[in-house]
Amino acid sequence: MPGVETIDSIDAAGLALADFLRDHPRLLVITGAGVSTDSGIPDYRDAAGRWKRPPPVQHGDFMGSLAVRRRYWARALVGFKALREAQVGGAHRALARLEALGHVDTLVTQNVDRLHQRAGSRRVIDLHGRADLVKCMQCGYSMMRHALHDQLARLNPAFASLKAQHAPDGDADLETDFADFKVHDCQRCGGIFKPDVVFYGDVVPAIRRQQAEEGLARADAVLAIGTSLMVFSGYRLCRQAHERGMPVAALNLGVTRADPLLSLKLSAPLTAVLEDTLARLGGSR
Numbered sequence: 001m002p003g004v005e006t007i008d009s010i011d012a013a014g015l016a017l018a019d020f021l022r023d024h025p026r027l028l029v030i031t032g033a034g035v036s037t038d039s040g041i042p043d044y045r046d047a048a049g050r051w052k053r054p055p056p057v058q059h060g061d062f063m064g065s066l067a068v069r070r071r072y073w074a075r076a077l078v079g080f081k082a083l084r085e086a087q088v089g090g091a092h093r094a095l096a097r098l099e100a101l102g103h104v105d106t107l108v109t110q111n112v113d114r115l116h117q118r119a120g121s122r123r124v125i126d127l128h129g130r131a132d133l134v135k136c137m138q139c140g141y142s143m144m145r146h147a148l149h150d151q152l153a154r155l156n157p158a159f160a161s162l163k164a165q166h167a168p169d170g171d172a173d174l175e176t177d178f179a180d181f182k183v184h185d186c187q188r189c190g191g192i193f194k195p196d197v198v199f200y201g202d203v204v205p206a207i208r209r210q211q212a213e214e215g216l217a218r219a220d221a222v223l224a225i226g227t228s229l230m231v232f233s234g235y236r237l238c239r240q241a242h243e244r245g246m247p248v249a250a251l252n253l254g255v256t257r258a259d260p261l262l263s264l265k266l267s268a269p270l271t272a273v274l275e276d277t278l279a280r281l282g283g284s285r
């Protein structure tokens with residue numbers, strides 16, 4: 001099935017999106033890595049939706065292998081700084097303003113950086129969890145990620161001073177011998193600590209999946225922003241919306257998996273389009 005024609009100028013995209021928002025006041029927005037790239041957080045995929053880099057660690061490998069966990073935490077000790085220091089960007093701010101003006105009912109994000117909340121969005125569902133927390137996979141005890149990193153740095157001073165290119169999700173392109181790295185297990189039960197993030201190969205917790213579906217049940221349309229929707233959990237919401245006869249729009253620089261379902265496709269710089277839309281809706285400051 002051929003998709004709709006893509007609008008690729010900022011002006012025309014802002015106009016079309018403002019109309020879409022006026023026509024659909026109970027909007028469910030899905031966001032992905034593209035809204036956070038201006039904040040210095042790298043993404044995984046190119047404009048064609050292909051991996052730009054080796055795929056991230058799989059849930060089963062992380063849980064099943066101490067060697068994988070050593071490598072993961074050693075790299076995170078270097079790469080997490082980018083996530084920790086990331087600043088709210090224009091797209092986050094524009095979405096928070098649109099929510100404040102009543103144009104966004106639910107914001108489902110696939111990002112784990114919490115930047116939507118820091119920008120002021122309130123109705124946010126962290127579909128894939130949050131990278132600033134770690135959780136014991138055995139007893140459920142959770143702690144702030146930076147506190148665990150402080151412990152890891154104390155246990156592994158030689159690793160803590162290494163430098164490497166930052167990678168998505170607080171990873172870093174560090175290749176070395178990780179055999180001496182000391183991981184930190186749960187101080188309560190000795191279980192495995194894992195970031196409170198849905199890794200590839202894992203499933204979204206039922207409670208968050210349900211919250212997203214409740215948002216979809218309230219919504220009269222879906223808008224996907226800055227995501228190729230290659231991960232099924234986000235794509236599924238678009239497909240469900242389409243099956244219910246709801247319009248689905250996308251604002252993304254590149255293809256999305258939902259392209260054949262779309263009734264509006266915008267491919268222009270996200271922040272510029274969102275700010276233009278905001279101005280047309282009378283919401284620019």
Ligand SMILES: [Zn+2]
Nearest residue numbers: 136139186189
């Ligand atoms: Zn525990």
